[in-house]
Amino acid sequence: MLTRLQTTLSALLYRRITLVLTLFVIVGGLLALWNIDRLSNHLILAQARQNTAIYAQAIQQARVLYGEIVNNARSAHGLQVTDLQIEQRRRSDKRALPLPIAFLLDLSERIDADESGAQIRIYSDEPFSERVGIRGVQTNFERQALAFLRQHPDQTYDAILQTPNGWEYHYAKAEVMQPSCIECHNSHPNSNRRDWQVGDVRGALKIVQPLDQVRHEVRQGLRETLAVFMGLGFLAIMGIGLVMNRVRHTARELERQIVERTAELQESKAKSERLLRNILPPAIADQLKDQNSYSKIASNFEQVTVLFADIVGFTPLSASIPPIQLVELLNQIFSEFDQLAEHYGLEKIKTIGDAYMVVGGVPMADQEHVVAIAEMALAMQAAIQNIHKPDGNPFEIRIGINSGPVVAGVIGLKKFSYDLWGDTVNVAARLEAASEPGRIHVTTAVYEYLKHDYELVSRGPIQIKGKGEMVTYWLQGRKHHIAGMGHDPRNTFELQIN
Secondary structure (H helix, E strand, O other): HHHHHHHHHHHHHHHHHHHHHHHHHHHHHHHHHHHHHHHHHHHHHHHHHHHHHHHHHHHHHHHHHHHHHHHHHHHHHHOOEEEOOHHHHHHHHHOOEHHHHHHHHHHHHHHHOOOOEEEEEEEEOOOOOOOOOOEEOHHHHHHHHHHHHOOOOOOOOEEEEEOOEEEEEEEEEEEOOOOHHHHHHHHOOOOOOOOOOOOOOOEEEEEEEEHEEEEEEHHHHHHHHHHHHHOHHHHHHHHHHHHHHHHHHEEEEEHHHHHHHHHHHHHHHHHHOOOOOOHHHHHHHHHHHHHOOOOEOOOOOEEEEEEEEOOHHHHHHHHHOOOOHHHHHHHHHHHHHHHHHOOOOEEEEEEEEEEEEEOOOOOOOOOOHHHOOOOOOOHHHHHHHHOOOOOOOOOOOEEEEEEEEEEEEEEOOOOOOOOEHHHHHHHHHHHHHOOOOOOOEOOOHHHHHHOOEEEEEEEEEEEOOOOOOEEEEEEEEEOOOOOOOOOOOHHHHHHHOO
């Protein structure tokens, strides 16, 4: 029973392999035939292009060399030159050296007269009215080539065409007006134009190469190649190998795709995490991820310090420089402020136009939040001096600082941002608005915390919108080094940006 089952399975496998091999033979033959046709056309076109390019280059070099010979003969011996061809010179009995154009026309007639089948023709849609060799546009190819070369004089135009003489390769190259030709073409009585300029396309050089003989030789060689690739034994071995390799390749490909997809998912998750932590404080980001739905997150903080900074003269500056330059300056300033906030362990809240808001003591409580904000404010004033306006003058900022209770959190369903609310925030914003360029404006609460270690000068009572009269102070600097801050924040910032 087992032997019969093995025999049946072997026969089934054999029939399937035979079918696969037969399909390989058929498909291989069809692909070979298609590839032969494609390769033959490609080889014919490539060979025609190469031969014609060499032909055109040889003609051009012959023309240049002949032009030098004519110029030397004319200057050395005073010989006359003419643009007439051989037949025209014979009829007019004019004894003179032909110009390069006449030489080239004579050469093209000689080449046309031989038995190679190649043709050279110079044509123009504005020829000299009595010139024999240069004729007007006669075929669609010549018309299309001339239109193309007028747009792209440094390129060539070619095509394979079937004509009464068989398949032919047609090649055209622009005849461009040279400085030595301008005077003649703009003054000659037979010229149709008087406004020629250097670089104008005055016509085209067309070269025609017959392809039938080349096609026959190429296809004959490719047919012989086909016979080699059609061996059934080779296809049978390749068929079996391909089937087995395909199975192994499919397994490896699936494994590779699983690994790649897993890595992509992990990378995507890491990017999302980095983006979320860049937008929100890490503790808030973790809290949002742990929630089943996006509901509000808010907390009361009894004592924090809020700083508002505003760039002096930014509004008139924005009207005088391009937007891109404006954004680059703003990005430079705020990027350096971001470095300071990270250095002093503070939380950047947001930017509004040219205003910058940062807070100390949230989302994690910090006993030294007032000192950290004061240090950052002094460092900001120092750092802004290193950034200059387009007129060369340094920027200036106004700063307002207040301490007190706030509510902080994330609200809404989209475009999350961590924000603060409360009277402390409003007063800090009002102090910034009432500050002066280059000054740090603080409330009494901030003064009481800093007065022993920092230089503060009373500004006296001033009117604050929504609060009435308040006594405020100017923060000017430190009296001495503070524990845990054993270096100047200005020097710290300069080291970071340099």
